[in-house]
Amino acid sequence: MNIITKILIGIIALEHLYILYFEMFAWETIGKRTFRSLPGDLFKPTKALAANQGLYNGFLSAGLLWSILISDTVWSKNIALFFLICVSVAGIYGAFSASRKIFFVQALPAIVAILCLLLLN
Numbered sequence: 001m002n003i004i005t006k007i008l009i010g011i012i013a014l015e016h017l018y019i020l021y022f023e024m025f026a027w028e029t030i031g032k033r034t035f036r037s038l039p040g041d042l043f044k045p046t047k048a049l050a051a052n053q054g055l056y057n058g059f060l061s062a063g064l065l066w067s068i069l070i071s072d073t074v075w076s077k078n079i080a081l082f083f084l085i086c087v088s089v090a091g092i093y094g095a096f097s098a099s100r101k102i103f104f105v106q107a108l109p110a111i112v113a114i115l116c117l118l119l120l121n
Contacts, residue, residue: 015105
Protein backbone atom coordinates (compact mmCIF):
# COMPACT_ATOMS: atom_id res chain seq x y z
CA MET A 1 0.00 0.00 0.00
CA ASN A 2 1.52 3.33 -1.00
CA ILE A 3 2.04 6.26 1.37
CA ILE A 4 -0.78 8.43 -0.04
CA THR A 5 -3.32 5.66 0.53
CA LYS A 6 -1.98 5.01 4.04
CA ILE A 7 -2.24 8.71 4.90
CA LEU A 8 -5.84 8.89 3.65
CA ILE A 9 -6.78 5.75 5.58
CA GLY A 10 -5.08 7.17 8.68
CA ILE A 11 -7.00 10.44 8.41
CA ILE A 12 -10.30 8.56 8.03
CA ALA A 13 -9.40 6.36 11.01
CA LEU A 14 -8.63 9.45 13.12
CA GLU A 15 -11.94 11.02 12.06
CA HIS A 16 -13.78 7.94 13.31
CA LEU A 17 -11.82 7.96 16.57
CA TYR A 18 -13.01 11.54 17.04
CA ILE A 19 -16.58 10.48 16.30
CA LEU A 20 -16.17 7.66 18.86
CA TYR A 21 -14.98 10.21 21.43
CA PHE A 22 -17.80 12.68 21.05
CA GLU A 23 -20.57 10.12 20.68
CA MET A 24 -19.40 8.01 23.63
CA PHE A 25 -17.97 10.60 26.00
CA ALA A 26 -19.01 14.11 24.93
CA TRP A 27 -22.50 13.60 23.50
CA GLU A 28 -24.07 16.26 25.69
CA THR A 29 -21.42 18.88 24.87
CA ILE A 30 -19.81 18.36 21.45
CA GLY A 31 -22.91 16.50 20.24
CA LYS A 32 -25.08 19.56 20.94
CA ARG A 33 -22.70 21.80 18.98
CA THR A 34 -22.44 19.31 16.11
CA PHE A 35 -26.13 18.44 15.76
CA ARG A 36 -27.73 21.86 16.26
CA SER A 37 -30.94 20.78 14.54
CA LEU A 38 -31.79 18.44 17.44
CA PRO A 39 -33.54 19.92 20.46
CA GLY A 40 -31.20 20.24 23.43
CA ASP A 41 -33.41 18.17 25.70
CA LEU A 42 -32.90 15.08 23.51
CA PHE A 43 -29.20 14.66 24.22
CA LYS A 44 -29.47 13.27 27.74
CA PRO A 45 -32.08 10.59 26.90
CA THR A 46 -30.22 9.56 23.73
CA LYS A 47 -26.79 9.32 25.38
CA ALA A 48 -26.77 5.49 25.38
CA LEU A 49 -27.83 5.35 21.71
CA ALA A 50 -25.08 7.76 20.74
CA ALA A 51 -22.53 5.77 22.74
CA ASN A 52 -23.52 2.64 20.81
CA GLN A 53 -23.00 4.50 17.53
CA GLY A 54 -19.65 5.73 18.81
CA LEU A 55 -18.57 2.19 19.55
CA TYR A 56 -19.28 1.17 15.95
CA ASN A 57 -17.20 4.11 14.73
CA GLY A 58 -14.42 2.82 16.95
CA PHE A 59 -14.62 -0.57 15.25
CA LEU A 60 -14.33 1.12 11.84
CA SER A 61 -11.31 3.07 13.04
CA ALA A 62 -9.68 -0.04 14.49
CA GLY A 63 -10.16 -1.93 11.23
CA LEU A 64 -8.68 0.89 9.18
CA LEU A 65 -5.66 1.21 11.47
CA TRP A 66 -5.23 -2.57 11.41
CA SER A 67 -5.17 -2.51 7.60
CA ILE A 68 -2.21 -0.11 7.67
CA LEU A 69 -0.27 -2.38 10.04
CA ILE A 70 -0.72 -5.64 8.10
CA SER A 71 2.53 -6.56 6.35
CA ASP A 72 1.00 -8.85 3.71
CA THR A 73 0.06 -6.50 0.84
CA VAL A 74 -2.90 -8.54 -0.40
CA TRP A 75 -4.45 -8.83 3.05
CA SER A 76 -3.72 -5.19 3.84
CA LYS A 77 -5.48 -4.06 0.68
CA ASN A 78 -8.47 -6.36 1.20
CA ILE A 79 -8.98 -5.38 4.85
CA ALA A 80 -8.64 -1.68 3.98
CA LEU A 81 -11.10 -2.08 1.12
CA PHE A 82 -13.64 -3.81 3.38
CA PHE A 83 -13.54 -1.12 6.07
CA LEU A 84 -13.51 1.75 3.57
CA ILE A 85 -16.59 0.29 1.90
CA CYS A 86 -18.25 0.06 5.33
CA VAL A 87 -17.46 3.73 5.97
CA SER A 88 -18.74 4.68 2.51
CA VAL A 89 -22.01 2.81 2.93
CA ALA A 90 -22.53 4.34 6.39
CA GLY A 91 -21.83 7.81 4.99
CA ILE A 92 -24.17 7.37 2.04
CA TYR A 93 -26.92 6.06 4.31
CA GLY A 94 -26.34 8.94 6.71
CA ALA A 95 -26.58 11.42 3.85
CA PHE A 96 -29.97 10.06 2.85
CA SER A 97 -31.35 9.56 6.36
CA ALA A 98 -29.90 12.46 8.35
CA SER A 99 -27.90 15.15 6.53
CA ARG A 100 -26.26 15.55 3.14
CA LYS A 101 -23.22 16.92 4.93
CA ILE A 102 -22.44 13.37 6.13
CA PHE A 103 -21.71 12.35 2.55
CA PHE A 104 -18.96 14.96 2.25
CA VAL A 105 -17.52 14.39 5.72
CA GLN A 106 -17.66 10.60 5.83
CA ALA A 107 -18.44 8.91 2.51
CA LEU A 108 -16.48 11.07 0.07
CA PRO A 109 -13.09 10.72 1.83
CA ALA A 110 -13.62 6.95 2.00
CA ILE A 111 -14.53 6.81 -1.69
CA VAL A 112 -11.38 8.80 -2.56
CA ALA A 113 -9.32 6.39 -0.44
CA ILE A 114 -10.95 3.41 -2.20
CA LEU A 115 -10.03 4.89 -5.58
CA CYS A 116 -6.45 5.46 -4.41
CA LEU A 117 -6.30 1.93 -3.03
CA LEU A 118 -7.50 0.42 -6.30
CA LEU A 119 -5.67 2.69 -8.73
CA LEU A 120 -2.35 3.41 -7.00
CA ASN A 121 -1.60 0.02 -5.45
